[in-house]
Amino acid sequence: MQGVFAGALLFLYVAFLLKFWATVLRTGKKKMAFWPTGLTSAKTPAGIDDVRARYNAQFERLFGKDAAPEGVSFTPGQLGPLSGEWARGEDSDPDRVILYFHGGGFVAGSPQTHRALAGKLVTASGLAAFSLRYRLAPECPFPAAVRDGIDAYRALLAKGMAGRSIVLAGDEAGGGLAFAVALAIRNGGLEMPGAVAAMSPWADLSLSGPSMLANRRADTVLDWETLFLAARNYLRKSNPCDAYASPAYAALKEFPAVMVHAGSQEILRDDASKLGDRAAEAGVGVSVEIYDGMGHLFQADSAKGEARASLTRLGQFMRARSQALAA
Secondary structure: OHHHHHHHHHHHHHHHHHHHHHHHHHHOOOOOOOOOOOOOOOOOOOOHHHHHHHHHHHHHHHHOOOOOOOOEEEEEEEEOOEEEEEEEEOOOEEEEEEEEEOOOOOOOOOOOOOHHHHHHHHHHHOEEEEEEOOOOOOOOOOOHHHHHHHHHHHHHHHOOEOHHHEEEEEEOHHHHHHHHHHHHHHHOOOOOOOEEEEEOOOOOOOOOOOHHHHOOOOOOOOOHHHHHHHHHHHHOOOOOOOOOOOHHHOOOOOOOEEEEEEEOOOOOHHHHHHHHHHHHHOOOOEEEEEEOOOOOOHHHOOOOHHHHHHHHHHHHHHHHHOOOOEO
């Protein structure tokens, strides 16, 4: 009986999503006439300022009390015309780099808001990191962020770095962006990076994963309506299932090794699993680790043993998969 009920619920959810995104793409209206029952709060943000305020509050909650690791320095930097911030540890390998993409739903965030995460990866991996200030929506909608990502990668190659010396990494929207940039690199015929890694990636902008419903109460950081409004601002009228917007629908053939970490209690849990499925289907070396009882970007809380374990694993992966060789 429970199986029949679950199947009916899934059917209704899929039917809703099909109708929902068809309406979004057809109308492009600023306010939808319907919302899924049980997913909305009493007050839904009406504009981009409200969505950004939600993300800024999230950043303060996740990173406000957790400073960047000691021994990591942060300096402004440029990769061609693109600005960002270098994060370097005292023993960072100068010939290997993490090209890091911050989270924030493609509408918020900066290298500064995500110093804690970038710094922790620098410490764990022994690599330097360049955190890119990619263009944000709605001022610069899809695919501006992807273009900035591949341009930053080209700039690193132009500096004499080999692709295999570079790791693409990110969190939330930046985690999905890391995969989208890798897809653009492959399709552009450039040398592939050494690895791709992501923490709690947002890789399916159609918001169709069952965990969107299953974890809507357990996830205390992200909610469906904030992601929906962020996706609408980023995509405009683009297809949410476009592989460059939602790499959960991409063919990952010829990708380098992939590592993805997420928490079992977050609504983006299934986005991580979908990326793992696409990598496995393509015969790519992949490790997807779902940490039991953990929420969105649990790595931000240094007091959690799971956070330390995840960062250690990610650091080992990045160090092992990148090669300090000149192009």
